[in-house]
Amino acid sequence: MLELQDVTSGYGTVPAISNINISVPQGACVCLIGANGAGKTTTLLTISGLVRAFSGHIKIDGVDHTTMSADRIVRGGVSLVPEGRRVIASMSVEDNLLIGAYVRKNGPEIANDMRAVYNRFPRLFERRRHYAGSLSGGEQQMLAIGRALMARPKLLLLDEPSMGLAPHVVREIFETIQEINRQGTTILLVEQNARKALSIANYGYVLEKGRIAAEGPTEQLRNTDTVRDAYLGMGQAIESTSQAALG
Amino acid sequence: MIGLFEEFLSSYGNVVDLCLLNILLAYGVWLALSGNMFTLGTGGFMALGAYSSVFFTTQTGMPFSFAVLIGGLLAGGAALIIGLPVLRLRGDYFMLATFAFTEVVRVIALNWESVTGGAIGIVGIPRYTETWQLALLAIAAVYFAYALRHSHFGRSIAAIRQDDVMSQTMGINVLAHRLTLFGASAFVCGIAGAMAAHLNFFIGPTDFGLLRSVDALSYPILGGFNALLGPLVGAIFTTLLPEFLRFSNQWREILMGLLVILVVLYLPGGAMSLLQSDRLARIFRRRLIERHSIEQRAES
Numbered sequence: 001m002l003e004l005q006d007v008t009s010g011y012g013t014v015p016a017i018s019n020i021n022i023s024v025p026q027g028a029c030v031c032l033i034g035a036n037g038a039g040k041t042t043t044l045l046t047i048s049g050l051v052r053a054f055s056g057h058i059k060i061d062g063v064d065h066t067t068m069s070a071d072r073i074v075r076g077g078v079s080l081v082p083e084g085r086r087v088i089a090s091m092s093v094e095d096n097l098l099i100g101a102y103v104r105k106n107g108p109e110i111a112n113d114m115r116a117v118y119n120r121f122p123r124l125f126e127r128r129r130h131y132a133g134s135l136s137g138g139e140q141q142m143l144a145i146g147r148a149l150m151a152r153p154k155l156l157l158l159d160e161p162s163m164g165l166a167p168h169v170v171r172e173i174f175e176t177i178q179e180i181n182r183q184g185t186t187i188l189l190v191e192q193n194a195r196k197a198l199s200i201a202n203y204g205y206v207l208e209k210g211r212i213a214a215e216g217p218t219e220q221l222r223n224t225d226t227v228r229d230a231y232l233g234m235g236q237a238i239e240s241t242s243q244a245a246l247g
Numbered sequence: 248m249i250g251l252f253e254e255f256l257s258s259y260g261n262v263v264d265l266c267l268l269n270i271l272l273a274y275g276v277w278l279a280l281s282g283n284m285f286t287l288g289t290g291g292f293m294a295l296g297a298y299s300s301v302f303f304t305t306q307t308g309m310p311f312s313f314a315v316l317i318g319g320l321l322a323g324g325a326a327l328i329i330g331l332p333v334l335r336l337r338g339d340y341f342m343l344a345t346f347a348f349t350e351v352v353r354v355i356a357l358n359w360e361s362v363t364g365g366a367i368g369i370v371g372i373p374r375y376t377e378t379w380q381l382a383l384l385a386i387a388a389v390y391f392a393y394a395l396r397h398s399h400f401g402r403s404i405a406a407i408r409q410d411d412v413m414s415q416t417m418g419i420n421v422l423a424h425r426l427t428l429f430g431a432s433a434f435v436c437g438i439a440g441a442m443a444a445h446l447n448f449f450i451g452p453t454d455f456g457l458l459r460s461v462d463a464l465s466y467p468i469l470g471g472f473n474a475l476l477g478p479l480v481g482a483i484f485t486t487l488l489p490e491f492l493r494f495s496n497q498w499r500e501i502l503m504g505l506l507v508i509l510v511v512l513y514l515p516g517g518a519m520s521l522l523q524s525d526r527l528a529r530i531f532r533r534r535l536i537e538r539h540s541i542e543q544r545a546e547s
Contacts, residue, residue: 069420074417080416082412089409090405102418151418
């Protein structure tokens with residue numbers, strides 16, 4: 001469904017990712033893990049047209065999206081849930097959801113989808129008249145995801161949905177992501193919480209300093225040394241660094 | 248009763264007209280502000296509307312209403328043309344670019360003597376503008392602002408104002424929205440300029456400079472940008488204040504400046520936030536609680 005071919009992208013003249021190849025098949029849940037500054041967010045921003053690729057091609061269902069404007073990409077069925085739960089604080093929960101359906105015109109269908117979001121997140125229904133800014137962190141993340149779903153995306157891009165949330169909230173969010181995927185939406189998930197991400201995705205990419213360092217089906221990826229050492233925190237590297245610190 | 252009203256209009260008619268005109272202008276600027284555009288182009292757009300409408304009414308004998316409409320359309324068109332490059336600029340740079348536009352219009356007005364009369368301006372413009380027309384336009388502006396706030400488009404621009412990157416991720420074409428708003432704002436300012444020209448008998452290049460733009464910007468900000476009637480209150484307040492301060496000519500400007508500073512310091516949401524927020528209620532409640540506790544202490 002989504003193909004990134006030799007994509008180089010970044011800010012100004014400085015590339016943040018270079019010659020990246022990523023492929024997300026229809027219906028899959030693919031994760032992209034890596035440390036701070038590895039280029040995960042840049043990859044998502046480039047796919048959604050908010051940052052322009054220097055070179056390479058981005059194709060969605062075979063259609064070239066590389067130079068398409070951000071709003072047309074959303075119309076093409078790709079929605080991004082940006083990092084840091086950016087909800088419209090001064091608007092009600094319901095208005096936030098309505099604006100998520102901005103690209104759609106069919107009123108009854110929108111109302112239907114709104115009900116579906118409320119069913120998925122009953123907390124949002126309870127607070128539908130409240131200002132989005134008054135919600136807790138977890139609720140805001142739910143709202144951000146719900147808002148993206150209101151555009152009825154074929155492909156959902158999620159940027160760090162676990163950031164700054166309590167463990168039980170993270171669990172809830174990840175269960176929801178899994179469920180959305182099961183219901184047919186293709187997902188590309190960017191996470192620092194590698195363990196969680198690998199547990200729900202079927203395929204993973206490891207990004208290091210703007211390049212893909214490893215990739216593979218998640219069961220395989222979990223057992224490679226580089227991933228275990230650097231991202232899951234149960235390999236030799238952690239032990240040796242802690243020993244060095246003690247010594 | 249009607250006699251009283253007529254007497255009032257005959258002695259204060261000028262002030263009423265000026266208030267209504269500034270209300271129109273305030274909503275014009277409000278349109279731009281609601282898209283996060285701090286425009287200093289108001290003076291330039293007014294000048295375009297004023298000079299072109301005067302040209303059409305005096306030189307071609309065009310009916311007044313058509314001339315006003317054309318003045319507005321010209322200003323709106325100019326906004327669309329300069330908007331495309333200028334709207335890519337943010338904050339201070341956008342302000343500077345719109346200020347430059349106002350200056351360019353002023354300099355053209357100063358030098359294109361055959362049409363604008365140069366530095367002397369145009370004298371003897373027929374007074375076509377009636378108070379009821381201004382009132383109608385002001386009401387239309389308020390209604391338009393009301394309708395906009397409750398529309399799909401209004402929700403989108405509220406989203407853009409808060410976070411334009413996020414708005415793009417929801418498929419909103421940010422540039423197109425801001426361009427539309429900027430054009431609509433200029434259209435209203437152009438109409439206000441045309442009405443002003445046919446109200447005042449005289450127009451000159453200095454009427455539509457930086458000062459006019461800053462004044463217009465202060466109406467919605469002082470009145471309260473978020474409230475529907477904020478721009479209206481701000482426009483009336485700022486127009487009437489110099490009249491009330493007429494008793495002392497030297498102190499007028501100083502008092503005016505002082506009041507503006509006080510409003511900005513203590514009512515950052517504008518004068519309308521007095522009604523909206525529970526600021527007043529809180530002050531009263533504190534009084535009540537104090538009195539209550541004093542009474543209790545007296546009893547015990």
